[in-house]
Each structure stands twice: as C-alpha cells, then as structure tokens.
Amino acid sequence: MVIDLRKCVGCHSCSVACKAENDVPPSVFRSWVKIIEKGKYPNVSRSFLPSLCNNCESPICVRNCPVGASFKREDGIVLVNPHRCIGCKYCIASCPYDVRFINPIRKIVQKCYFCHHLVDAGMQPACVETCIGRARVFGDLNDPNSDVAQLVAKHPVTVLKQEMATQPQVYYIGADLDAMDPMKGRLEAVNSDR
Amino acid sequence: MDFQTIYNVPHDMPLGVPIAVYFYLTGLSAGSFVVSVISIISGRSDYKPIGRIGAVVAPLTLLIAPVNLLIDLEQPLRFWHLFVYWNPQSPITYGSFLLTIYPINGIIYAWFLFRGDQKLAKALGMVGIPLAIATHGYTGFILALGKGRALWSTALMPTLFIVSAMVSGIGLMIALATLRWRFFSKSSTPVEHEQDRRLILSLAKIMGAVALFDLFLVGNDVLVLFTSKVEELEVAKLILTGAFAPLFVGVEICLGGLLPAFLVFFPRTGRRVRYCFLASILTLIGILAMRIVVVIAGQSTPLH
Numbered sequence: 258m259v260i261d262l263r264k265c266v267g268c269h270s271c272s273v274a275c276k277a278e279n280d281v282p283p284s285v286f287r288s289w290v291k292i293i294e295k296g297k298y299p300n301v302s303r304s305f306l307p308s309l310c311n312n313c314e315s316p317i318c319v320r321n322c323p324v325g326a327s328f329k330r331e332d333g334i335v336l337v338n339p340h341r342c343i344g345c346k347y348c349i350a351s352c353p354y355d356v357r358f359i360n361p362i363r364k365i366v367q368k369c370y371f372c373h374h375l376v377d378a379g380m381q382p383a384c385v386e387t388c389i390g391r392a393r394v395f396g397d398l399n400d401p402n403s404d405v406a407q408l409v410a411k412h413p414v415t416v417l418k419q420e421m422a423t424q425p426q427v428y429y430i431g432a433d434l435d436a437m438d439p440m441k442g443r444l445e446a447v448n449s450d451r
Numbered sequence: 452m453d454f455q456t457i458y459n460v461p462h463d464m465p466l467g468v469p470i471a472v473y474f475y476l477t478g479l480s481a482g483s484f485v486v487s488v489i490s491i492i493s494g495r496s497d498y499k500p501i502g503r504i505g506a507v508v509a510p511l512t513l514l515i516a517p518v519n520l521l522i523d524l525e526q527p528l529r530f531w532h533l534f535v536y537w538n539p540q541s542p543i544t545y546g547s548f549l550l551t552i553y554p555i556n557g558i559i560y561a562w563f564l565f566r567g568d569q570k571l572a573k574a575l576g577m578v579g580i581p582l583a584i585a586t587h588g589y590t591g592f593i594l595a596l597g598k599g600r601a602l603w604s605t606a607l608m609p610t611l612f613i614v615s616a617m618v619s620g621i622g623l624m625i626a627l628a629t630l631r632w633r634f635f636s637k638s639s640t641p642v643e644h645e646q647d648r649r650l651i652l653s654l655a656k657i658m659g660a661v662a663l664f665d666l667f668l669v670g671n672d673v674l675v676l677f678t679s680k681v682e683e684l685e686v687a688k689l690i691l692t693g694a695f696a697p698l699f700v701g702v703e704i705c706l707g708g709l710l711p712a713f714l715v716f717f718p719r720t721g722r723r724v725r726y727c728f729l730a731s732i733l734t735l736i737g738i739l740a741m742r743i744v745v746v747i748a749g750q751s752t753p754l755h
Contacts, residue, residue, distance in 0.1 A: 297452075320540045341529075351600075353599030439753040
C-alpha cells in the first residue's frame with residue numbers, strides 16, 4: 258500500500274470505513290490517523306500519519322508466534338488464524354509498530370489484513386475505497402504496471418522504522434519526520450528535553 | 452520546537468504482572484534446583500539440608516509458575532495448541548516443552564534423593580542442571596527476541612535472567628534454611644546446629660558475590676542503553692529518572708542489590724545469621740522488582 262500524505266486531509270474516513278467493514282469493537286483500531294501539530298503561531302503546521310499494520314515482508318510477529326497462528330500469505334498479507342490463536346500476546350509485545358490488539362469480544366489477536374476478503378474478491382480494501390483524497394493506493398508492488406509500483410518508483414518514499422529490518426509494506430509519500438517519531442509530542446518527552 | 456500529539460491510538464500493554472511473576476517463579480525454581488544439585492554432587496553431608504530443601508522447592512515453584520501463563524492467555528482452553536502446532540523459530544515453543552520436562556525431571560530427582568538413592572539422584576541432577584538453565588534462559592530469549600522493545604532486545608537478556616535466577620534461588624535457600632535452623636532443628640545435636648549455621652553464612656557469601664555480578668550486568672545494560680539509539684535512551688531515562696526510578700534504582704539496585712551485598716560482606720553483619728536472613732529476603736524482593744521493571748517498563752515507551 259502507498260499512502261500519499263500530500264493528499265491526506267485527516268478526515269478519519271479510513272478509520273471509520275475500517276471499523277464498519279471489519280466489525281472492529283470499540284476501544285481498538287486496525288487503522289487510525291495519528292495527528293501532530295508543531296511550531297509556534299504563526300509558524301505552525303499539522304501533520305497526519307494514517308497508521309495500520311505494515312504487513313511486513315519479514316514480520317517479527319510471525320517469527321515469534323508459538324503456534325503458527327500468525328502467518329504470511331503467498332501474496333505477502335500477514336494474517337492471524339482466528340481458530341489457532343491462543344492469545345499469548347507475544348506477537349503484540351514483539352511488534353515494533355503497536356498495530357496488533359486483543360479483540361475484547363472474540364479474545365484473539367487481530368490487526369489490519371489489508372481487507373483480504375475484499376482483495377480476494379477483486380476489490381480494494383475499505384480504507385482505500387473510501388479515501389476522499391485518494392491518498393491511499395493498494396496493489397501488487399511486483400507488477401511494474403500497478404499504481405503502487407509506479408508511485409514507489411516515481412516518488413521519494415519512506416517507511417516506518419526501517420532499522421527493524423522488517424521491510425514494511427506500507428510506503429508513505431511526503432510523511433513528516435516528526436509525525437513518524439513515537440517520542441515527539443509526548444508530555445514527558447517534551448519535559449525531559451528542557 | 453513545540454510538538455503536540457493531537458490524536459493517536461495507543462493499544463493496551465500486552466504483558467502484565469502475571470508474566471513478571473512467572474519469570475520470577477521460574478527463576479526461583481532454576482536457582483534453587485542448581486544449588487540443590489551442586490550441594491548433592493559435592494557429596495558433603497553438611498550440605499545435605501540445602502540439597503533437600505532445593506529439591507522440594509524447585510518443582511513446587513515450577514508447578515505454580517505456568518499457572519500464571521495459563522491465566523494470562525486470552526484463550527486458556529487452547530493451551531494445548533502449544534504442543535500440537537510448533538513454530539521452531541519461537542522461543543515459547545521450546546519453552547512449553549521445557550516447562551513440561553524440567554519439573555518432571557525435578558520431581559523424579561527429589562523422589563530418589565529422599566529415598567536415599569544418591570547415585571540416581573546425582574545422575575538426574577546432572578541432567579536437570581542444563582534443563583533448569585534452559586527453562587529459565589528461554590524466558591530471557593522471549594524478551595530478547597521482542598525486537599520492538601528497546602529494553603528487551605539485548606543479547607545480555609538471557610544471561611542477565613540466569614544470573615538473577617541464581618541470586619533469587621540462593622536467596623530462597625538461605626531464607627528457608629534459616630527458618631529450618633531456627634525453628635525445626637530441635638532434635639539436632641549442637642555440632643549439627645553449628646554446621647547448619649556455617650552453611651547459611653557461606654551460602655550468603657555466594658549469594659552476595661552473584662548479586663554483585665548481577666549488578667555488574669545490569670550496569671553494563673544501562674550504560675549501553677544510554678549510548679544507543681533514541682528509543683533505548685528514552686527507556687533508560689524512564690527507569691533511571693522517570694516513573695520506574697523508585698522501583699529500579701530504589702528497590703532493585705539499592706534495596707535488593709547493594710544493601711544485601713553489604714550485609715553479607717561487612718564482617719560485623721556477615722557473621723550473624725539474622726543479617727544474612729535479612730539480606731536473602733531483600734534479594735528476593737529486589738529480583739521480583741527486576742522482573743517487574745523489565746516486563747512493565749519495557750512496554751511503557753510509545754511505539755508510534
């Protein structure tokens with residue numbers, strides 16, 4: 258997936274569409290938009306960072322799952338087998354992106370699966386379908402004619418925490434460095450800097 | 452520049468106090484088992500009480516420990532998946548087998564020890580030492596392979612866990628041996644009584660030395676955290692000056708590490724059983740604090 262942040266207006270439509278499509282209970286999110294503000298008036302700006310599972314190419318969660326409930330499909334989507342997951346939460350603890358959670362109703366681990374049920378039916382993930390600015394683009398990166406492959410080829414892109422060697426598969430165009438930093442904008446981090 | 456997070460979705464902390472208590476109990480078990488076997492292998496009759504106490508305590512603590520894991524599972528009735536569906540890359544897969552084999556071995560070892568069959572007990576003890584170390588070492592690997600968490604993903608973690616297990620295991624042995632010496636040795640002769648006293652004091656010296664080595668490892672860990680990347684620096688600040696400072700610096704380092712080491716090595720307190728008993732209780736508290744700090748503080752820095 259490619260997310261073009263020059264087109265994102267921070268409307269949270271993707272978060273809502275995801276909730277509706279995937280029956281995500283209250284208190285947890287598979288996809289959400291992180292918002293930060295920086296600077297002092299009049300020199301201020303607000304940045305958005307739509308956040309979701311990166312469906313990494315070499316996922317730590319899959320490597321650490323003791324029962325093989327987390328697995329990577331041949332097309333690269335990382336799934337959790339709901340019947341096999343024992344809820345040990347080790348995958349949540351090892352994920353560097355904090356995108357996994359316990360479904361409070363079903364008591365198993367869940368996360369974004371790029372709406373694989375829609376993708377298998379030849380449709381787009383719900384967040385991509387609903388994005389009003391068409392900031393989200395989904396497709397096959399190995400197909401040079403796909404929109405995602407062309408966007409990644411033509412633009413400077415970035416991913417979250419490249420140093421984790423997970424090879425995240427959500428690419429951002431025009432992402433703000435400070436929005437991608439987990440420590441920025443936190444009260445305790447601000448205090449410790451002064 | 453001013454930064455303010457307007458909106459974000461943090462998820463609940465996945466692993467809590469039950470996991471820390473589980474690490475603590477396996478540590479106690481591994482430590483006391485190793486002490487028990489070493490005292491049996493040495494063949495000295497004055498070490499015998501320690502060998503027996505350890506042989507009882509090790510399987511007992513390890514029978515309680517997995518209960519913490521079980522109640523922490525979101526789907527406790529699916530625990531058997533661990534034995535049917537394996538993932539050879541996951542430390543928990545190894546752990547679930549170690550957690551089954553090690554206590555069984557420990558119970559058989561204790562059985563032969565109390566039956567008086569020294570030869571078989573020694574053999575089973577020799578098999579049990581690597582099992583005990585692996586059973587506690589794998590818990591260190593669980594954290595070390597949690598790559599996303601800055602406090603956990605260090606190669607030092609399994610070693611740190613095994614050394615702190617030895618500290619708490621010897622601490623528990625001293626505490627129990629002192630109770631036995633004080634309250635349950637009415638029938639023993641004055642010579643035996645004096646032997647037991649010396650045994651407690653010498654165990655306390657060993658505990659003090661291992662506790663100092665443990666502090667050395669913790670010091671190395673924190674020093675490298677401070678000179679490492681942003682997230683490492685942030686978590687180092689959190690445990691040294693932040694919300695976890697009272698528990699880490701106060702309880703783990705001072706109360707549970709430096710003070711007991713002082714008590715056992717300072718000549719005036721080191722030759723009194725009551726101070727060694729106090730030191731052993733303090734290390735037991737200190738190591739519990741260490742487990743809680745590692746598990747909870749390790750998950751307390753934001754990831755996104």
